[in-house]
Amino acid sequence: MDVLSDAVGAMRTGRPHSSRRDKWAPWGMRFEASEGAGFHVVLRGSAWLLPAEGEPVAVGPGDVVFLAHGRGHALASGPDVPLEEVRPGPDGRWPEPPPATRESAPDTVMLCGAYQLDRSRAHRLLTELPEVVHLPARVGAHRSLRAAVELLGMELEERRPGSEAIVTSLLDTLLLYILRAWWERDGAARPTGWSAALADPAVAAALRAIHGDPAHPWTVEELGAAGGLSRAAFARRFTTLVGEPPLAYLTWWRMTTAGRLLREKDLPLRQVAERAGYTSEFAFAKAFKRGYGVAPGQYRRRVP
Template sequence: MDVLSDAIATMRTGRPHSSRRDKHAPWGMRFESSDGAGFHVVLQGSAWLLPAEGNPVALGPGDVAFLAHGRGHALASGVDVPLEEVRLGPDGRWPEPPPRPGPLTDTSTVLLCGAYQLDRARAHPLLSELPEVVHLPARVGAHRSLRAAVELLGMELEEPQPGSDTIVTSLLDTLLLYILRAWWQRERHGSGHPTGWSAALADPAVAAALRAIHGDPTHPWTVEELGARGGLSRAAFARRFTALVGEPPLTYLTWWRMTTAGRLLRTDDIPLRQVAQRTGYTSEFAFAKAFKREYGVAPGQYRRRAS
């Protein structure tokens, strides 16, 4: 199983939304904090990203900026221009763009912006360790899949056709994965000394164990079994896994089982017995006890709250 895809699928809620914006200087947009994540792509021209903390980031044609933590930020033609508040709808939908003030010129800025809704109650550590701003500058030959997805999304938003709603949603999900993949690949190969989850996914033994856990969370995994997946002894594997992932193997296994259970209770109307079975518990009572210890409420109560 793909650990990155699993992490995104577990946190994602609702539908992602996006919008194309054509701007003529001076312009500025302020985005309030939210539970979601967002991205900005400069298709033409330039812009300044003004994060809640840290220095302004200059964005040029083809640059991608991803903000994983939902903190307020601004996007503007300059660092000192007035900012107009942009408020997303309750479902994360973007407001309709204002009418284009005139034909695009060489000095116009064309932006592609998007928003994802996330359940931060069970944020996967793989996403939690991302910096305030993930900036992926445009470089010849770099991130070709990401550039292709951006181009397709821009075309669908510029000239909607029958089926565009479904295509745009699929492209936004694809774009998110390409952004994260590009970031971790850059971290892995950039400094030569990846850390955190970038290092965990790059480590053959730890990555093999993570794939095993995500591929079959119902299996009664032992540390010895997981270590054998990567050709390590029990003790050596436990030390390496804990150092890179931040917690022992079986602690992560339990966390992932409970995270999966929470998603099943929110999205699937299946009996608790089946939820227990799909998360590695042969007894509904044992599952309910473990779930309440993790979430503070019984599974049935959690499901009613989420509905």
């Protein structure tokens, strides 16, 4: 199983969205804090990213910036330009830009988008990301990411039959390419944390086992054997890198899996319980309420 894809899917909700924005200097946009994560790609020209905390970041042609924590930020033609507030609608979507009326070519062309996230089930892989992930354009670097950006830009520039479904799929793909690019560049070199866990063969093998079959009655010894380590050595390494013991993570992932099934599938609670590793629906409901604060049925009814 692909643990990176699972980590993203665990907290993704709703549909992602994106738009192309043509800007003539001077210009500035302030995006308020939200539950989601945002990204910007400069296709032509340049911009300054002004994060909620930290120094301004110069963004050039082909650069990708990703803001995982939804703390609010601004984007402008210069660090001191007045900012226009951009507020999301009731569905969490950022408003579409007004039609361009100028005859001259824009100074800057960007792709801006956002993903809706369930922060209550935030996976540590995303919470460990820095305030700003900046992936500068470099020849030969992140070719898959560049290809996804180019395709997305083409679809947003000229809407054609099937564009809505294509854009949604490309946005999901783009998020994974952004995270993979950051992980390959920075994350795998970290001494501890989830990024380091994915780079550790023994811990990564155990994570794949858990994600591949969360309903299995895993023991620490079995998970250690999947990575070729003794029970004690594996437990120490897993806890150091992941931040919690193996069986604690197993329980967390089972509950996360159950929440996703309740959101996305119309399955009887008995089947949800079984897929989450519980033979008793009562035991599952008790564990779910402990993790989410509400009973499974209530959770399903309140999910939009």
